[in-house]
Amino acid sequence: MLECKNLKKIYGKKCVVNNLSFSINNGEVFALLGSNGAGKTTTIKMILGLTKKDGGEIIMHDGVKIGYSPDTPYFPPFLNGSEVLSYYADIQKIPKKESGEEIAKLLNTVGLEEDKTKIKNYSKGMLQRLAFAQALLGSPDLLILDEPTAGLDVMGRIEIIKLIGRLKEAGKTIILNSHILSDIEQVCDRGIIIGNGNLLGTWDKKEEHYGKSLQDIFIERIGGMRE
Numbered sequence: 001m002l003e004c005k006n007l008k009k010i011y012g013k014k015c016v017v018n019n020l021s022f023s024i025n026n027g028e029v030f031a032l033l034g035s036n037g038a039g040k041t042t043t044i045k046m047i048l049g050l051t052k053k054d055g056g057e058i059i060m061h062d063g064v065k066i067g068y069s070p071d072t073p074y075f076p077p078f079l080n081g082s083e084v085l086s087y088y089a090d091i092q093k094i095p096k097k098e099s100g101e102e103i104a105k106l107l108n109t110v111g112l113e114e115d116k117t118k119i120k121n122y123s124k125g126m127l128q129r130l131a132f133a134q135a136l137l138g139s140p141d142l143l144i145l146d147e148p149t150a151g152l153d154v155m156g157r158i159e160i161i162k163l164i165g166r167l168k169e170a171g172k173t174i175i176l177n178s179h180i181l182s183d184i185e186q187v188c189d190r191g192i193i194i195g196n197g198n199l200l201g202t203w204d205k206k207e208e209h210y211g212k213s214l215q216d217i218f219i220e221r222i223g224g225m226r227e
């Protein structure tokens, strides 16, 4: 579905994504792993065209519809959750008679009330849930989720990981950024480990890892824990 070849991004004099290549098959849940500042969000933003790449190629199947949940969601503070989704539905030109029902369903899916609470009074977890609902709007084929469980409470995180599993069963392709490696092991098929913009390793659930957990592999690739 998506192939990235020798992706490169330079900020100032610093190369933050360096000749990164990977491909994602239809129906896979694919993990982008790496420490803070490794280049995961930058890679996602290049795929989405939100930031210009300084080299490489991104090849995507024709007509792939993308949904995106950003790492730091921002919505107009004076709207409530339904109004935000309604605004995004308008942008997607989803007819009003269809969007009302879809919005109610999506709010319920992510565990938000259909109430009048304004975004400015949302907690971090509520914002994250709304961002997920926004990403699901219009039934995209490819979901790009940048730390969708950051800030969620314990049950919220479990629900969102279960939801990602259900979306996979429904045939969606998903790119997932997360630091919670147990969640990645549970829901992802494959992934790459990035360090300082470079590909440090790959992980495939189907492969034999000789009893090593993803955390073991991660620490090995990253080169040990920081002091």
Ligand SMILES: Nc1ncnc2c1ncn2[C@@H]1O[C@H](COP(=O)(O)OP(=O)(O)OP(=O)(O)O)[C@@H](O)[C@H]1O
Pocket (backbone or CB within 6 Å): 011, 016, 034, 035, 036, 037, 038, 039, 040, 041, 042, 043, 071
């Ligand atoms: N707009 C920008 N201008 C300059 N440097 C940037 C910009 N955005 C990101 N960077 C730098 O690019 C590098 C990669 O950042 P990125 O946000 O992609 O990391 P990340 O892997 O998503 O980290 P995290 O796990 O903390 O979200 C960092 O060194 C960061 O400081």
Ligand SMILES: [Mg+2]
Pocket (backbone or CB within 6 Å): 040, 041, 042, 071, 146
């Ligand atoms: Mg990030």
